[in-house]
Amino acid sequence: MQESVIRFEKVCKSFNGNIVLKDVDLKIFSGQVTVIIGKSGVGKSVFLKHIIGLLKPDSGEIYFKEKPLSGMNRADMFALKSRFSYMFQNNALFDSMTVFENIALPLSEKTSLGPKIIREKVIERTTQLEISDVLNKYPSQISGGMQKRVALARALITDPEIVLFDEPTTGLDPIRKNAVLNMIAHYQRKLGFTAVVVSHDIPDVFYIADKVAIIDTQGIIFEGSPIFLEQSTDPEIQAFLNSVELLKDDLTGLDNRKEFMISFRQLRNSIRLGERFGFILLKLDGLDEVGEHVGHIAAQRIIQGISDGLITQLGDRGRAVRIGKNEIAAYFQVTDSSQIDAFRTAMLDRIGSMKRLTDGTKHQGYMNFCINLGITEIDEYPDLQALIMTARDDEQRVVCPVREKKEKK
Numbered sequence: 001m002q003e004s005v006i007r008f009e010k011v012c013k014s015f016n017g018n019i020v021l022k023d024v025d026l027k028i029f030s031g032q033v034t035v036i037i038g039k040s041g042v043g044k045s046v047f048l049k050h051i052i053g054l055l056k057p058d059s060g061e062i063y064f065k066e067k068p069l070s071g072m073n074r075a076d077m078f079a080l081k082s083r084f085s086y087m088f089q090n091n092a093l094f095d096s097m098t099v100f101e102n103i104a105l106p107l108s109e110k111t112s113l114g115p116k117i118i119r120e121k122v123i124e125r126t127t128q129l130e131i132s133d134v135l136n137k138y139p140s141q142i143s144g145g146m147q148k149r150v151a152l153a154r155a156l157i158t159d160p161e162i163v164l165f166d167e168p169t170t171g172l173d174p175i176r177k178n179a180v181l182n183m184i185a186h187y188q189r190k191l192g193f194t195a196v197v198v199s200h201d202i203p204d205v206f207y208i209a210d211k212v213a214i215i216d217t218q219g220i221i222f223e224g225s226p227i228f229l230e231q232s233t234d235p236e237i238q239a240f241l242n243s244v245e246l247l248k249d250d251l252t253g254l255d256n257r258k259e260f261m262i263s264f265r266q267l268r269n270s271i272r273l274g275e276r277f278g279f280i281l282l283k284l285d286g287l288d289e290v291g292e293h294v295g296h297i298a299a300q301r302i303i304q305g306i307s308d309g310l311i312t313q314l315g316d317r318g319r320a321v322r323i324g325k326n327e328i329a330a331y332f333q334v335t336d337s338s339q340i341d342a343f344r345t346a347m348l349d350r351i352g353s354m355k356r357l358t359d360g361t362k363h364q365g366y367m368n369f370c371i372n373l374g375i376t377e378i379d380e381y382p383d384l385q386a387l388i389m390t391a392r393d394d395e396q397r398v399v400c401p402v403r404e405k406k407e408k409k
């Protein structure tokens with residue numbers, strides 16, 4: 001059985017008689033992205049503060065690798081805290097310090113590294129996060145999205161084992177929001193840290209989550225994978241999901257999964273009445289590399305462009321949904337099977353014309369990403385998983401070049 005890195009056991013916390021955490025039980029596993037969602041004011045930040053010992057439970061226990069925090073002395077706690085890093089909701093950058101000084105701060109404060117090594121480490125992280133151009137600027141002189149990247153660079157500068165993110169995407173537009181989430185997912189995979197992310201940005205945040213936990217006034221009311229959450233028929237969870245904003249996917253304009261599944265299930269009745277439908281799967285490979293080399297915003301623009309193309313192509317004949325970080329599924333009505341092939345041809349034409357759009361002029365050199373497109377007809381028993389498998393067998397790959405940034409000397 002997988003061992004948890006952090007475990008909450010019946011944790012309770014009140015402030016002036018106001019119960020905030022009630023019997024919270026939760027396991028956080030090493031190397032995973034755990035996303036905590038919940039209504040405003042329910043205690044998500046209070047939960048995060050307990051993990052790093054900024055707050056102590058009134059009752060219950062928190063374990064780090066099965067060692068109770070309450071049994072740790074000051075030296076143990078200090079050693080433990082050095083394994084954590086925290087990205088705050090408001091970025092918490094110091095206005096009087098330059099970007100470089102802000103990012104270097106945890107190293108100069110918490111380690112005995114000399115200025116030369118600190119400089120090298122800062123340069124390395126900021127190059128990866130594409131903020132090396134702003135090292136000498138002050139936080140007020142850079143955009144909100146860049147401030148988030150600076151805060152991310154600072155959170156990752158000490159190579160932490162566990163990183164806590166408190167609303168890392170607040171106040172960003174859909175593209176920048178998804179770019180920051182993708183950056184978190186990208187560095188989490190690359191550096192292998194355990195991530196705990198508190199976020200309101202549903203469904204976007206689900207695409208990077210290994211596990212979702214819903215915190216409510218009665219404690220944790222759900223713990224499991226995003227797919228499991230969306231399939232849950234538990235009335236309490238349904239009520240929660242209905243109460244939070246789960247409308248369109250802001251980045252792509254596609255349906256949310258719940259609406260899509262409701263309409264998808266209704267296809268069976270239409271098929272029984274003689275209507276016919278095609279199913280399309282679009283899978284984008286290599287986008288993480290585009291994010292790393294060309295930029296995470298560019299990668300999000302590609303997803304947005306493909307989705308726009310699909311929405312236009314579908315018109316009012318069908319609906320589409322994002323079923324994974326880089327995967328989109330759609331169904332569309334046809335009158336005969338020749339229209340399915342016609343849809344494929346039209347979609348390939350669209351992708352062909354989009355290839356030009358993805359060529360940014362200020363970049364040099366090329367890298368590729370691939371769009372895999374699979375199409376099949378929906379039979380009388382519409383089963384999404386089976387259709388995805390069949391469409392994958394049919395996949396046709398389109399290689400799209402993106403201009404890569406010129407290496408800085």
Ligand SMILES: Nc1ncnc2c1ncn2[C@@H]1O[C@H](COP(=O)(O)OP(=O)(O)OP(=O)(O)O)[C@@H](O)[C@H]1O
Nearest residue numbers: 015016018020038039040041042043044045046047
């Ligand atoms: N140090 C404190 N002293 C007194 N009350 C506090 C303290 N910290 C948090 N609270 C209260 O605990 C409750 C939960 O706060 P918390 O910030 O954890 O909510 P949240 O779920 O993160 O909300 P949001 O999504 O709006 O950021 C709030 O009513 C808040 O006022």
